[in-house]
Amino acid sequence: MEFGHDAKRVSKRSLLGNYLVKKYENVFASIDNAVPPGDREKLLSNKDLVQGIATSLFDATWERFKTMREDDTKTIDDDFQEYINNETDLESNDSFWKDENFRQEYEIRSASSEEEREKPNVKTSLRKQAKDTVEETREHFIDMVIDRLILSILPDELPEREQFSQRVAEPGRRHSQTVSVTIMNKNVRALTSRLGAIFELQDILIRLLTWRNPSGTLLALIAFTQICFNPMLLVILPILYLMFGLMIPGYLHRHPLHRGIYLSKRSYGKSLIKSITTGGNTSKLQLRDSIHEFNYEDIDINDLRKANTVRQSMEFVVNLRDLQNLMSTLVSVIDKMEKFMYGTAGFKNEQYSTVVFLSCFVVLFLLWIITPFINWGLMASLLAWSIMTIIHPRVRPTVFGLLKKEQLDKGKEALRRTERYDILLDEPVETRWVEVFEIQMQGITEQEWSPYMYSTQVFDKSDPYRKSQKPPPGAHSMDDLKPPPTWTFDSNSEWTTDTNVEQWATERGLEMTRIEGDYLVDDQFKRKRLIRKVIRYANPARIPSYR
Amino acid sequence: MSNKKLHVRFVSKSKSVNPPYKPQDLEPITIACLYRLYPWLLLLDQLLDKLMWHIDDVSLQLIYIILLCYSTALVVPKNTSLLFQAFDIWLGYTSVFILAGTMFYYNYTLWKELEQSEAPTIDEITHTLDSVLEKLKTVQNEVLGTDKVRKLTNINSQTFKIVALLTVIHLITVSFLDVRTYSVLVISLVSVFHSVYYQSTMKLLWRYLWIRRCYYYIWDSVPSESKLETNFQQYKVICESQVIPFPKSLQGLKGQELQVQLQMLILQDPTKIDPESDYVHVKIIEYNVDENERKWKQEGWTPKLLPYERAHFSNSFTQTPSVTPWKFHEELPSDWIWIESTWVPGSWQYCDAKWNLLGANDSIACFTRRRTWKRRAFKILT
Numbered sequence: 001m002e003f004g005h006d007a008k009r010v011s012k013r014s015l016l017g018n019y020l021v022k023k024y025e026n027v028f029a030s031i032d033n034a035v036p037p038g039d040r041e042k043l044l045s046n047k048d049l050v051q052g053i054a055t056s057l058f059d060a061t062w063e064r065f066k067t068m069r070e071d072d073t074k075t076i077d078d079d080f081q082e083y084i085n086n087e088t089d090l091e092s093n094d095s096f097w098k099d100e101n102f103r104q105e106y107e108i109r110s111a112s113s114e115e116e117r118e119k120p121n122v123k124t125s126l127r128k129q130a131k132d133t134v135e136e137t138r139e140h141f142i143d144m145v146i147d148r149l150i151l152s153i154l155p156d157e158l159p160e161r162e163q164f165s166q167r168v169a170e171p172g173r174r175h176s177q178t179v180s181v182t183i184m185n186k187n188v189r190a191l192t193s194r195l196g197a198i199f200e201l202q203d204i205l206i207r208l209l210t211w212r213n214p215s216g217t218l219l220a221l222i223a224f225t226q227i228c229f230n231p232m233l234l235v236i237l238p239i240l241y242l243m244f245g246l247m248i249p250g251y252l253h254r255h256p257l258h259r260g261i262y263l264s265k266r267s268y269g270k271s272l273i274k275s276i277t278t279g280g281n282t283s284k285l286q287l288r289d290s291i292h293e294f295n296y297e298d299i300d301i302n303d304l305r306k307a308n309t310v311r312q313s314m315e316f317v318v319n320l321r322d323l324q325n326l327m328s329t330l331v332s333v334i335d336k337m338e339k340f341m342y343g344t345a346g347f348k349n350e351q352y353s354t355v356v357f358l359s360c361f362v363v364l365f366l367l368w369i370i371t372p373f374i375n376w377g378l379m380a381s382l383l384a385w386s387i388m389t390i391i392h393p394r395v396r397p398t399v400f401g402l403l404k405k406e407q408l409d410k411g412k413e414a415l416r417r418t419e420r421y422d423i424l425l426d427e428p429v430e431t432r433w434v435e436v437f438e439i440q441m442q443g444i445t446e447q448e449w450s451p452y453m454y455s456t457q458v459f460d461k462s463d464p465y466r467k468s469q470k471p472p473p474g475a476h477s478m479d480d481l482k483p484p485p486t487w488t489f490d491s492n493s494e495w496t497t498d499t500n501v502e503q504w505a506t507e508r509g510l511e512m513t514r515i516e517g518d519y520l521v522d523d524q525f526k527r528k529r530l531i532r533k534v535i536r537y538a539n540p541a542r543i544p545s546y547r
Numbered sequence: 548m549s550n551k552k553l554h555v556r557f558v559s560k561s562k563s564v565n566p567p568y569k570p571q572d573l574e575p576i577t578i579a580c581l582y583r584l585y586p587w588l589l590l591l592d593q594l595l596d597k598l599m600w601h602i603d604d605v606s607l608q609l610i611y612i613i614l615l616c617y618s619t620a621l622v623v624p625k626n627t628s629l630l631f632q633a634f635d636i637w638l639g640y641t642s643v644f645i646l647a648g649t650m651f652y653y654n655y656t657l658w659k660e661l662e663q664s665e666a667p668t669i670d671e672i673t674h675t676l677d678s679v680l681e682k683l684k685t686v687q688n689e690v691l692g693t694d695k696v697r698k699l700t701n702i703n704s705q706t707f708k709i710v711a712l713l714t715v716i717h718l719i720t721v722s723f724l725d726v727r728t729y730s731v732l733v734i735s736l737v738s739v740f741h742s743v744y745y746q747s748t749m750k751l752l753w754r755y756l757w758i759r760r761c762y763y764y765i766w767d768s769v770p771s772e773s774k775l776e777t778n779f780q781q782y783k784v785i786c787e788s789q790v791i792p793f794p795k796s797l798q799g800l801k802g803q804e805l806q807v808q809l810q811m812l813i814l815q816d817p818t819k820i821d822p823e824s825d826y827v828h829v830k831i832i833e834y835n836v837d838e839n840e841r842k843w844k845q846e847g848w849t850p851k852l853l854p855y856e857r858a859h860f861s862n863s864f865t866q867t868p869s870v871t872p873w874k875f876h877e878e879l880p881s882d883w884i885w886i887e888s889t890w891v892p893g894s895w896q897y898c899d900a901k902w903n904l905l906g907a908n909d910s911i912a913c914f915t916r917r918r919t920w921k922r923r924a925f926k927i928l929t
Contacts, residue, residue: 351844354754361752420845422756424853426900426914433558456556475553482554492897492906531558535912 192320193312199322211392214277221388225381277392338544348541351419429535431490435498436481439474439527440519449526454481459525460510483534493533504529573669581672586661588675590654595682600742611649612738616731617642623727689741705766712765756853763855781862786831788928809925812884828928831886835863836872836920838892842909848916857902863919872920879924886923893919 207213208220227233347353390399439459441452455474457463465472475481483489497518498504505512505520512520519526573581595601602608620639624632661667720729739745752758809829839857840848850859858868870878872890879885897905897913905913 354751357751358755361748420843421851423754424756424759424900425754425844427750427754428899429912431912434555435558436553436555454553456553473553475551480552482552484554484557488911490912491908491910492912532555534557535910537911 192323193316195319195323196315199319199326202322202326209391211277211388214274215271217388218273218277221385224384228377228381342542342544346541347538350425350538351423354423354425355415355419425537429537431533431535432487433531434483434487434534435529435531436495437527437529439472439525442524442526451476452525454478454530458508458510458527460520461522462511486540487534487536490533490535495530495532498529498531501528578669581669581676582667585667585672585675586658588672588679589657589661592675592679592682593653595679595686598738598741599682599685600739600744611646612735614642614646615738616734618646619727619730619734623730625727626725686741689746708765759853760855781865782832782834783864784830784832785923786829788828788830790826790828808886812886812925813927829925830928831923831925833921833923834875836869836875836890837861837863837866837917838920839915839917841915842913872922883924883926886925890920890922893921 204213204216208217211217223233223237227237342348344353344356389395436454436456437458438454439452440449442448443450453459453471453474453476455472457465457472457474459466459472463472478495499518501515501518501520502512505515510520511522513523514521516526518528520528597608597611600608618639620635621643624639625635626632627635720732724732813827837857838850838860839852840850840859841852842848843851852859857866860869860871861867862869869875876885876890894907895909895916895918896907897909898915898917899905899912900914902915902917909916
């Protein structure tokens, strides 16, 4: 393998390269072994590409040595490893992408897996290899990225690749940066330290939604109600926030007003609204640390700097954790959306999807009828208030207690019955015709013919297989004939001979040598055309390109 | 190598078995006509494409439809304040102008490009003609139904039903909606009717049992006359009047198996025959009861059938509901005598969703099946 040599040459040159080769030996070996002879050329043609990877491997190794000295990389390692492991678990356990709707699709899958066993796919074996190496070495995340990179760069015959190449060739993207691990790493670091504000916003939202900040929640509800009745507030409120939420504090920071405030150690009395919304359980009086106003004059500049560094690194770690959580959430959310897109919206379970479609239809129709009679502002605000009241931690258990489990089960049962008996999937199936040629070979005498093969090729004199004196791709018995993928043979239709030899021969532009009965005869072989009906209920449901 | 599997190939769809014409056989005058017709064919093709939403640019199509809806303002302006009405009419005029402009511009560019480019080959022309014909056929099928289930083939009670129904729907909608909304709705409906969106929606709605029930309730509520006629015949007459020779004793009986059987049966109850006569006349009939089943996703084949279709047991000739063969056994009028001792079932016949016979084997194309229970009976004619 050419690029294996390449790598070896590198190894003689430097210590770094030596490390590199050791590390990726497994991967290279698997590429060497797993590539079937046909695909070998394809890989060779991508030589440039592989060389490109090799150079980025260099970058990565440098990066690795640099970052090894830093202490906090350990956390990145662990965190990311954990994350990656989670992700692989998710992928392997996911049986969602199996289609339970149609038997035929199981067959395809099992058939294709058989084929894979016969002719191991480069990509799958590589992925396995890559996983093994991950488990063995538990390496840095840059290495992981490169592993992934190699996997993704390998040629693939999926049709989606075309779209992908379109995306790469898009004029707007061509001018942007090329894929570089260094830049990616830099960006992750930069983002991690700067995302604080976003995470804070996320926290605020969560606190508002879970009533951990009751007054805030109430205010938000009131604001929402006002917006419902007066959408102009959508413009006014941000301006107000800009003025008094951002600019005034900024001004105050620079020009403190120095008003004498005497802060008491304890606060007495309770707010009615707070008591109600927290259920009167405010005994956990948070004894706030007395607020310590910073005095900029008598502070040691070194202390300040130290405190700042500690705060910064703390913030970095916290942000990193939040970023990781955010990514996990994002992945699971995207997963769910994908399941919806390809499952429910993709008619994977036809009955369920039909029910969903019909419900949407009914809702749309009802909305169209009742829209003019409804005050949508009032409706939206009422809905918001009731939802927020229901999800209040003190109200929620009571409300869910009212919903009897049996009733819920009954509802589910009714829905299932609807799906079972009220949705009829009895559309006429798709039908098409398939053909195969039964080829017979001449024996010793002119009348003696022996069965040769069933083939999709006519195997006439101009056939490339015949010219190279090889048997055409085919099967020896009729039982080995399989319908095209995703289709099944119609059990009510048998293989029938096409008796109009002249017609099918002319359609294919064949030399009309001799016709004997249903056979078209030449000096060595004769063949007849057999046709049969194939049926299928539906196309297999769409699945994403990487599944 | 010995057990190699082979995936067979589809018969290519593109070649029709017997093309209605061959381009090289056409008369020169026909070719000349076709050549003249070519621009118009292209225009028609485009128009049909727009009607059937065979388009790359969905947004453009939507713009056209919206403009079309706005142009209704010229005919029925909104009944509001004068200023708003003026604006509405202005919008209508603008829409009409834009639409007309688009059309003229398209025609102009089409002609120009045709002039500039090479003359079309006869293949190109026939290809366009084929495409137009195919699209017209699709449009026709979508309006009237496919050849198998064609609606409105001739004027009959169903035509009147449709007219009556449409009148009622029209009256209801007009009383609820103003003329403007109504016309906009009609325009939108017509413009989306041949799109895949509308057609697929209809197919999906058809999956819902209650919609089918409504449809059959309205459509088939009055049984047609032909049904009433066939209602009369409950059984298959095998023989109107069969002579059974009847010697006084069972010995030396000759004749067909059936005759022997009959003689034995008659002898069991000798009260019914004239002791003087040497033969009797009998009428032989055969009762056929169909057992019908439907395939359900979870349960497989069960007798549960749809409310609007035939019953679990039905008379094979009239398809009217029937009692089970075993109950039928007891309901036979007293002057009739069963020939066979039990009902004899046939093998299952598998059908598609509309009970059209497919074959003797179950497959994913089969959704219903039926088998016929047969039993013969006879009556002594006096």
